[in-house]
Amino acid sequence: MKISEAAQKTGAPARMLRYYEQQGLIESSRSTNGYRDYSEDQVEHARHVRALVEAGLSTRMIKIVLDIEAPSNQDAAGACTQILAEELARELRVVENRIVCLEKSRDAVIDYLRRTGHADLLTPA
Amino acid sequence: MKISEAAQKTGAPARMLRYYEQQGLIESSRSTNGYRDYSEDQVEHARHVRALVEAGLSTRMIKIVLDIEAPSNQDAAGACTQILAEELARELRVVENRIVCLEKSRDAVIDYLRRTGHADLLTPA
DNA sequence: GTAAACTTTGACATCAGTGTCAAGGTCAAG
DNA sequence: CTTGACCTTGACACTGATGTCAAAGTTTAC
Numbered sequence: 001m002k003i004s005e006a007a008q009k010t011g012a013p014a015r016m017l018r019y020y021e022q023q024g025l026i027e028s029s030r031s032t033n034g035y036r037d038y039s040e041d042q043v044e045h046a047r048h049v050r051a052l053v054e055a056g057l058s059t060r061m062i063k064i065v066l067d068i069e070a071p072s073n074q075d076a077a078g079a080c081t082q083i084l085a086e087e088l089a090r091e092l093r094v095v096e097n098r099i100v101c102l103e104k105s106r107d108a109v110i111d112y113l114r115r116t117g118h119a120d121l122l123t124p125a
Numbered sequence: 126m127k128i129s130e131a132a133q134k135t136g137a138p139a140r141m142l143r144y145y146e147q148q149g150l151i152e153s154s155r156s157t158n159g160y161r162d163y164s165e166d167q168v169e170h171a172r173h174v175r176a177l178v179e180a181g182l183s184t185r186m187i188k189i190v191l192d193i194e195a196p197s198n199q200d201a202a203g204a205c206t207q208i209l210a211e212e213l214a215r216e217l218r219v220v221e222n223r224i225v226c227l228e229k230s231r232d233a234v235i236d237y238l239r240r241t242g243h244a245d246l247l248t249p250a
Numbered sequence: 251g252t253a254a255a256c257t258t259t260g261a262c263a264t265c266a267g268t269g270t271c272a273a274g275g276t277c278a279a280g
Numbered sequence: 281c282t283t284g285a286c287c288t289t290g291a292c293a294c295t296g297a298t299g300t301c302a303a304a305g306t307t308t309a310c
Contacts, residue, residue, distance in 0.1 A: 051222070051226050052226060052230065054219075054222065054223065054226070055222070055223045055225075055226030055227050055230070056181035056223055056227070057226075057227075057230060061230075065230050065233055065234065068233050068234060068236075068237040069233055082243075085238060085241060085243040085246055086246060088234055088237070088238060088243075088246075089238065089243070089246035089247070089249070091234070092231060092234045092235065092238070092247075094179075095227050095230060095231050095234070096231060097176070097179065097180070098179065098180045098181060098227055099224055099227050099228060099231065100180075101176050101177060101179070101180030101182075102180050102181070102182075102220050102223055102224050102227070103224060105177065105180070105182060105186075105190050105220060106217060106220050106221060106224065108190055108193050108194050109190065109193060109213055109216070109217045109220070110217065111193075112193040112213070113210060113213060113214065113217075116210060118207075118210040118213075118214070121210055121211060121213075121214035122214065122217075124214070
């Protein structure tokens, strides 16, 4: 499929799909005319990347996470140097902090909505 | 205390304390010479704000969360209009999505570190 | 075959969160 | 009283994620 359809399916603007590709986060084939051509799998992957972006991860961090998730690398564990592992551990702590903070904010907002009689807005559908 | 000490205690660069103040997220008194003067409470508050920033919340969102958390507003619940509540509910869903995503990334990283024999880097101290 | 709707790349603009620097005031130590 | 370390504000620069626009090729529909 072409980029606009892929954009619509992933929820990311076409502009961003090109950007992610340029950043090495996603891939696409090219039709004979030079148009990008996305497979379902590629769209699925793009959706994943988009979710990570929206979670607030930097493209740099996303690249690492993707690499870790890649099944082709499940056995390439040896490639995890001490240096990389330490960096990952540091990033991990950042992510964990972020989660804790977001949970607090979430709870504050939920609480507030409940108190103000807008509980109906929670868990919608 | 003066700004550099506050900066050191909150982990935010002095530059950022000024910025947060300018954005209306924190406050400080002024000594007679015009220097900012932070109380322990103000430092504590700044630390909180800093954590929210590091969690990836925008200053706009942080302002809202702070407002919600403020005890002085616990009874001002009536001020929560339907519009604001709906916006909050939307933001809430964004935050929840973000949490889910970050948790997945976290787990992937933890898993990876375990598999690569770097479990010792987890839960350090 | 022409117009409308797409695509391509590349450039420039914006926004928030930062870094950094300049010009000047303040203060403590010598 | 001068020097050095701190503070002030203001300006300008950068980065990453985006929007947007222009120029050019492509495809679709009439």
